[in-house]
Amino acid sequence: GTTARDFTQMNELHSRYSSEGLVVLGVPCNQFGHQENCKNEEILNCLKYIRPGNGFEPKFQLLEKVDVNGKDAHPLFDYLKSSLPFPSDDTMALMSDPKFIIWSPVCRNDVSW
Incomplete structure:
Protein backbone atom coordinates (compact mmCIF):
# COMPACT_ATOMS: atom_id res chain seq x y z
CA GLY A 1 0.00 0.00 0.00
CA THR A 2 0.86 3.65 0.14
CA THR A 3 0.47 4.21 3.88
CA ALA A 4 4.14 4.94 4.62
CA ARG A 5 4.42 7.37 1.70
CA ASP A 6 1.08 9.07 2.40
CA PHE A 7 1.61 9.61 6.13
CA THR A 8 5.19 10.80 5.60
CA GLN A 9 3.97 13.29 2.98
CA MET A 10 1.17 14.52 5.27
CA ASN A 11 3.78 15.19 7.98
CA GLU A 12 5.85 17.09 5.40
CA LEU A 13 2.82 19.16 4.31
CA HIS A 14 2.12 20.01 7.94
CA SER A 15 5.76 20.95 8.58
CA ARG A 16 6.01 23.17 5.51
CA TYR A 17 2.64 24.92 5.47
CA SER A 18 1.00 24.85 8.92
CA SER A 19 2.57 28.24 9.68
CA GLU A 20 0.67 29.59 6.68
CA GLY A 21 -2.65 28.23 7.95
CA LEU A 22 -2.85 24.82 6.27
CA VAL A 23 -4.53 22.24 8.48
CA VAL A 24 -3.81 18.63 7.53
CA LEU A 25 -6.39 16.08 8.65
CA GLY A 26 -5.72 12.36 8.52
CA VAL A 27 -8.95 10.42 8.12
CA PRO A 28 -8.45 6.64 8.22
CA CYS A 29 -10.90 4.61 6.16
CA ASN A 30 -11.15 0.90 5.44
CA GLN A 31 -13.16 1.24 2.21
CA PHE A 32 -10.18 1.11 -0.16
CA GLY A 33 -8.70 -2.34 -0.40
CA HIS A 34 -9.40 -2.96 3.31
CA GLN A 35 -6.08 -1.24 4.03
CA GLU A 36 -7.06 0.25 7.41
CA ASN A 37 -8.31 -2.72 9.37
CA CYS A 38 -6.96 -1.55 12.74
CA LYS A 39 -9.38 -0.37 15.41
CA ASN A 40 -9.23 3.34 16.26
CA GLU A 41 -7.27 2.66 19.45
CA GLU A 42 -4.69 0.63 17.48
CA ILE A 43 -4.01 3.06 14.64
CA LEU A 44 -1.36 5.21 16.36
CA ASN A 45 0.65 2.17 17.49
CA CYS A 46 0.34 0.65 14.02
CA LEU A 47 1.77 3.84 12.50
CA LYS A 48 4.52 4.05 15.11
CA TYR A 49 5.70 0.44 14.99
CA ILE A 50 4.52 -1.13 11.73
CA ARG A 51 3.77 1.23 8.87
CA PRO A 52 5.54 3.57 8.40
CA GLY A 53 7.19 2.36 11.64
CA ASN A 54 10.54 3.56 13.02
CA GLY A 55 8.79 5.54 15.76
CA PHE A 56 6.63 7.52 13.31
CA GLU A 57 4.23 9.98 14.90
CA PRO A 58 1.79 12.10 12.90
CA LYS A 59 2.36 15.84 13.27
CA PHE A 60 -1.13 16.51 11.92
CA GLN A 61 -4.57 15.89 13.42
CA LEU A 62 -5.53 12.22 13.05
CA LEU A 63 -9.27 11.65 13.26
CA GLU A 64 -11.22 8.47 13.95
CA LYS A 65 -11.71 5.91 11.21
CA VAL A 66 -14.84 6.64 9.14
CA ASP A 67 -16.61 5.61 5.97
Whole structure:
Protein backbone atom coordinates (compact mmCIF):
# COMPACT_ATOMS: atom_id res chain seq x y z
CA GLY A 1 0.00 0.00 0.00
CA THR A 2 0.86 3.65 0.14
CA THR A 3 0.47 4.21 3.88
CA ALA A 4 4.14 4.94 4.62
CA ARG A 5 4.42 7.37 1.70
CA ASP A 6 1.08 9.07 2.40
CA PHE A 7 1.61 9.61 6.13
CA THR A 8 5.19 10.80 5.60
CA GLN A 9 3.97 13.29 2.98
CA MET A 10 1.17 14.52 5.27
CA ASN A 11 3.78 15.19 7.98
CA GLU A 12 5.85 17.09 5.40
CA LEU A 13 2.82 19.16 4.31
CA HIS A 14 2.12 20.01 7.94
CA SER A 15 5.76 20.95 8.58
CA ARG A 16 6.01 23.17 5.51
CA TYR A 17 2.64 24.92 5.47
CA SER A 18 1.00 24.85 8.92
CA SER A 19 2.57 28.24 9.68
CA GLU A 20 0.67 29.59 6.68
CA GLY A 21 -2.65 28.23 7.95
CA LEU A 22 -2.85 24.82 6.27
CA VAL A 23 -4.53 22.24 8.48
CA VAL A 24 -3.81 18.63 7.53
CA LEU A 25 -6.39 16.08 8.65
CA GLY A 26 -5.72 12.36 8.52
CA VAL A 27 -8.95 10.42 8.12
CA PRO A 28 -8.45 6.64 8.22
CA CYS A 29 -10.90 4.61 6.16
CA ASN A 30 -11.15 0.90 5.44
CA GLN A 31 -13.16 1.24 2.21
CA PHE A 32 -10.18 1.11 -0.16
CA GLY A 33 -8.70 -2.34 -0.40
CA HIS A 34 -9.40 -2.96 3.31
CA GLN A 35 -6.08 -1.24 4.03
CA GLU A 36 -7.06 0.25 7.41
CA ASN A 37 -8.31 -2.72 9.37
CA CYS A 38 -6.96 -1.55 12.74
CA LYS A 39 -9.38 -0.37 15.41
CA ASN A 40 -9.23 3.34 16.26
CA GLU A 41 -7.27 2.66 19.45
CA GLU A 42 -4.69 0.63 17.48
CA ILE A 43 -4.01 3.06 14.64
CA LEU A 44 -1.36 5.21 16.36
CA ASN A 45 0.65 2.17 17.49
CA CYS A 46 0.34 0.65 14.02
CA LEU A 47 1.77 3.84 12.50
CA LYS A 48 4.52 4.05 15.11
CA TYR A 49 5.70 0.44 14.99
CA ILE A 50 4.52 -1.13 11.73
CA ARG A 51 3.77 1.23 8.87
CA PRO A 52 5.54 3.57 8.40
CA GLY A 53 7.19 2.36 11.64
CA ASN A 54 10.54 3.56 13.02
CA GLY A 55 8.79 5.54 15.76
CA PHE A 56 6.63 7.52 13.31
CA GLU A 57 4.23 9.98 14.90
CA PRO A 58 1.79 12.10 12.90
CA LYS A 59 2.36 15.84 13.27
CA PHE A 60 -1.13 16.51 11.92
CA GLN A 61 -4.57 15.89 13.42
CA LEU A 62 -5.53 12.22 13.05
CA LEU A 63 -9.27 11.65 13.26
CA GLU A 64 -11.22 8.47 13.95
CA LYS A 65 -11.71 5.91 11.21
CA VAL A 66 -14.84 6.64 9.14
CA ASP A 67 -16.61 5.61 5.97
CA VAL A 68 -16.24 8.17 3.20
CA ASN A 69 -18.72 6.60 0.75
CA GLY A 70 -22.09 4.90 0.94
CA LYS A 71 -24.99 5.20 3.36
CA ASP A 72 -22.69 5.43 6.41
CA ALA A 73 -20.43 8.12 4.95
CA HIS A 74 -19.23 10.69 7.46
CA PRO A 75 -21.08 14.04 7.09
CA LEU A 76 -17.79 15.82 6.27
CA PHE A 77 -17.35 13.68 3.16
CA ASP A 78 -21.02 14.02 2.19
CA TYR A 79 -20.52 17.80 2.38
CA LEU A 80 -17.25 17.79 0.44
CA LYS A 81 -18.65 15.55 -2.30
CA SER A 82 -21.78 17.68 -2.67
CA SER A 83 -19.81 20.96 -2.66
CA LEU A 84 -16.96 20.08 -5.00
CA PRO A 85 -17.36 19.76 -8.76
CA PHE A 86 -18.04 16.35 -10.20
CA PRO A 87 -15.03 14.61 -11.77
CA SER A 88 -14.74 15.10 -15.51
CA ASP A 89 -12.86 11.88 -16.20
CA ASP A 90 -14.23 8.57 -17.45
CA THR A 91 -17.49 7.89 -15.61
CA MET A 92 -16.74 4.16 -15.62
CA ALA A 93 -13.39 4.63 -13.88
CA LEU A 94 -14.55 4.93 -10.27
CA MET A 95 -12.29 2.01 -9.50
CA SER A 96 -10.46 -0.35 -11.79
CA ASP A 97 -12.12 -3.44 -10.32
CA PRO A 98 -15.72 -3.28 -9.07
CA LYS A 99 -15.14 -6.03 -6.49
CA PHE A 100 -13.36 -3.39 -4.41
CA ILE A 101 -16.51 -1.27 -4.12
CA ILE A 102 -17.82 -2.36 -0.74
CA TRP A 103 -20.29 0.44 -0.02
CA SER A 104 -23.78 1.25 -1.14
CA PRO A 105 -25.15 3.27 -2.78
CA VAL A 106 -22.37 3.94 -5.27
CA CYS A 107 -22.30 7.52 -6.56
CA ARG A 108 -20.18 9.12 -9.28
CA ASN A 109 -18.69 11.63 -6.86
CA ASP A 110 -17.59 8.96 -4.36
CA VAL A 111 -14.03 9.24 -3.12
CA SER A 112 -11.89 6.76 -5.04
CA TRP A 113 -8.30 5.61 -5.09
